Ligand SMILES: Cc1cc2nc3c(=O)[nH]c(=O)nc-3n(C[C@H](O)[C@H](O)[C@H](O)COP(=O)(O)O)c2cc1C
């Protein structure tokens with residue numbers, strides 16, 4: 100298995116590296132670009148990024164395993180991030196999360212068997228004035244209700 | 260400068276555009292600094308204004324800048340902390356979306372004052388879309404000559420790079436932010452040396468919060484005396500108070516530092532909804548120890564909140580309504596800290612996860628009031644014994660919930 104970014108992604112990666120006084124500082128942005136294009140960061144992509152930035156592979160692995168937004172395996176077509184910190188909890192986040200688990204038949208960290216949705220929990224998305232809130236592929240939704248969430252899930256299931 | 264310019268947060272729809280910002284007198288404060296003041300006079304003015312860091316710790320910005328060594332040939336950097344991860348905090352998001360040029364102008368003034376030519380804005384990963392306008396604002400400012408090699412036609416130059424994190428609360432801690440920006444795990448560094456002497460890429464570095472920097476233009480435009488006069492004696496200006504939880508109008512309110520907490524909640528945010536009352540309030544993000552309903556007649560400035568046994572922190576106010584089980588609040592709090600500990604030092608790594616275990620036992624049957632003492636002992640074992648302030652930030656609010664609501668928690672456990 101080998102990895103090569105698309106020409107467009109490669110151009111972006113090289114432009115990004117050039118912004119930083121020291122190459123390794125571009126690691127997070129480079130991983131974001133790779134994940135943005137491939138959906139996750141494969142072992143081959145990991146090795147590629149290490150070589151590109153002149154880093155030992157373990158340095159890349161350390162970073163991947165530290166940050167919650169990086170994925171080392173493919174995820175669903177849509178990622179649903181549900182906030183469960185205090186402002187959202189006061190507004191019924193547990194109930195919303197329960198409803199989502201029931202509708203999708205999966206728990207946080209899991210992906211539906213048809214590959215439609217990956218569910219994860221979040222610790223404050225900085226949208227507390229719209230509690231309870233969630234993010235659908237990075238797009239903020241809130242305040243959500245049982246009804247809006249149920250409709251959202253139907254939409255995500257239908258979207259292939 | 261128009262009267263409008265004194266407010267950090269304009270609320271009209273196009274306020275984030277360069278043209279709208281210029282109409283309100285934008286970049287005039289930077290012009291004044293760059294064309295008529297010496298860098299050291301800018302630092303002096305900001306020192307006199309006593310603007311305290313809006314990221315949480317409340318350190319005076321001018322004093323922080325004055326710690327950067329003078330002279331020397333190497334580079335120095337400015338890092339803007341836009342990691343905004345403290346639960347209950349959503350103010351920087353509003354600046355990034357509504358007033359990105361106020362931030363950029365504040366950065367120009369700061370960089371000029373300290374002799375910096377390169378700045379990074381570290382934006383939390385979850386704000387990738389929120390920061391779209393910021394990135395547009397950077398491009399707009401660069402092509403109009405407010406950033407770039409010759410800012411406002413002078414020979415002062417500033418490059419700005421927007422950098423995205425990838426999901427880790429601890430990266431808001433300033434030295435963890437530097438590690439992360441250098442492409443490593445976000446684990447705090449031992450201090451000293453402080454970033455002002457050894458920071459990003461081993462160079463002198465200033466780190467300030469988004470809101471702190473966005474308020475700097477006001478100081479230059481209206482003078483230190485004016486700015487200080489808008490707050491209290493040792494804490495100048497206005498703050499962006501974020502109010503969430505059980506209030507009629509959750510949102511951000513820009514009010515004078517020192518505005519009473521009760522007034523922020525009841526007058527500005529409309530108080531609790533019909534038929535509800537306040538049980539407790541977290542006054543400054545989840546790390547700030549909770550206040551009981553009868554403790555909220557306190558001015559919202561750093562020193563007053565510290566005297567009340569809590570902290571102003573990020574000024575993110577969470578209103579907890581009557582009927583909320585405090586065991587649930589304790590659980591959310593314990594879970595957050597156990598999840599976010601970076602794991603570098605033992606008291607924090609082990610302590611936060613044991614506290615969470617004890618809280619989970621209390622929530623199932625099988626716990627006993629003795630577990631509450633265990634939680635307090637574990638919190639005590641963390642407090643003051645860790646590498647970075649995250650440890651205290653975990654121990655203090657947990658201790659406050661357990662001690663202030665002990666009776667309720669014991670009743671809940673007995674059942
Ligand atoms: C665990 C932890 C998390 C923090 N998170 C943030 C944050 O999200 N944003 C922020 O500006 N400061 C945060 N801080 C405070 C920073 O370490 C630092 O004091 C601040 O960025 C300095 O800027 P200021 O003086 O303008 O506030 C955090 C501190 C700790 C200990």
Ligand code: SF4
Nearest residue numbers: 601603604607645647
């Ligand atoms: S106190 Fe916690 S977050 Fe801070 S360095 Fe230690 S383990 Fe990491």
Ligand code: FES
Nearest residue numbers: 182187224226227
């Ligand atoms: S607590 Fe959910 S967005 Fe802040």
